[in-house]
Amino acid sequence: GFPGTPGLKGARGENALSYHSAFSVGLSSMVPSTNVPIRFNKFFYNQQHHYDDVSGKFRCSIPGVYYFTYHLTVYTNDVKVSLYRNDKTVMFTYDQYQERDVDQASGSVVLKLEAGDEVWLQVYGEEKVGGVYADNNNDSTFSGFLLYPDIQETAKRRR
């Protein structure tokens, strides 16, 4: 017989476009306490609601490789901050404060996360108040976004 009609166009390649996870949050005032997650309460972007301002934690919904970064205004006191993943410290940022020398401290990291993993920032140390400062003209921020979804894992979970 004659050749058949051409097949249907293949399905749209499953692709990265469906996998979005990003947040970018800030503070409206100084961090009030140490040794608990910093609760950022100003939202630049949080469309997927993966950052939870009640707990102060980002919670991973899409397994994969993420980038996290923070920029902190150092004022009134030294800044001692740690980035946590599931109750374990991942990295530390320390910046000393000297009078009339407001500083900026920042850090960033790439991490592979499983669904349910939590990532947050916390002021550590024995002082009751750290130096992570913010007001109307001074921002301290925390942002993160998904770089590469772990497709096989995600596909399994969606079945």
Add this chain to the structure above:
Amino acid sequence: GFPGTPGLKGARGENALSYHSAFSVGLSSMVPSTNVPIRFNKFFYNQQHHYDDVSGKFRCSIPGVYYFTYHLTVYTNDVKVSLYRNDKTVMFTYDQYQERDVDQASGSVVLKLEAGDEVWLQVYGEEKVGGVYADNNNDSTFSGFLLYPDIQETAKRRR
């Protein structure tokens, strides 16, 4: 008769690969004036020409979620910088300068942009010259890139 030969392979799935927008620019000398967009004139990457060195502004061509970041050398004066989106301040970075203590100040944010949106950095304050410094051995930079294109919006615009 016999079945025909199988049809042609379907077309390649539409994917994120066609959506590129990134820039990375620096300064060759100190920011000369305040309260106007900083015009970065050194180009690390600007293939899509979405950063315009005449206006000093990034102009969004592909609607979607973007990441922006800047790193500034603090020298000769305090640094007071704001990131703008369409004539509104989004965030503020302040770093005080003390003699013989050159500093680095940085900030970053994730923003969802519509086509036509503009994003830039500006020195604010009443002084005529801010402390955003650069020379052959000191960089002050501004970078940004598209994280997730808003496909439906983009597809509509391409039709």
Add this chain to the structure above:
Amino acid sequence: GFPGTPGLKGARGENALSYHSAFSVGLSSMVPSTNVPIRFNKFFYNQQHHYDDVSGKFRCSIPGVYYFTYHLTVYTNDVKVSLYRNDKTVMFTYDQYQERDVDQASGSVVLKLEAGDEVWLQVYGEEKVGGVYADNNNDSTFSGFLLYPDIQETAKRRR
């Protein structure tokens, strides 16, 4: 004869999901020497092994557009660091140290790389020891990730 059976479903769209390149590394102690690549020896992420801790260099396997960023603890001495691409300096970060004023210095850049290109950080200057500091509670880090693979180039190489 009858028309043939429809063709097979098209192949999954070739997409960005197969192209992963990211690393995130830190130091466990002070940078011991100047004018050679900084060898980061603490691994937050390096699944593709594109960062080589023996040479201290990231080596590009997938041509495309990359983002690089570093965050350095400034302690005991001034920090003078340059980011290199293939033996040429791309950018410079300078932060002066003053006693009891530990600082944080950071930089970032977007670069288009060809396969084989190498990117690294290096302390420059005439002093034998720079001020890039790290210990258990102070991190100095270097991270990078692929934003947009150069598909045509990559596809050619895979044939």
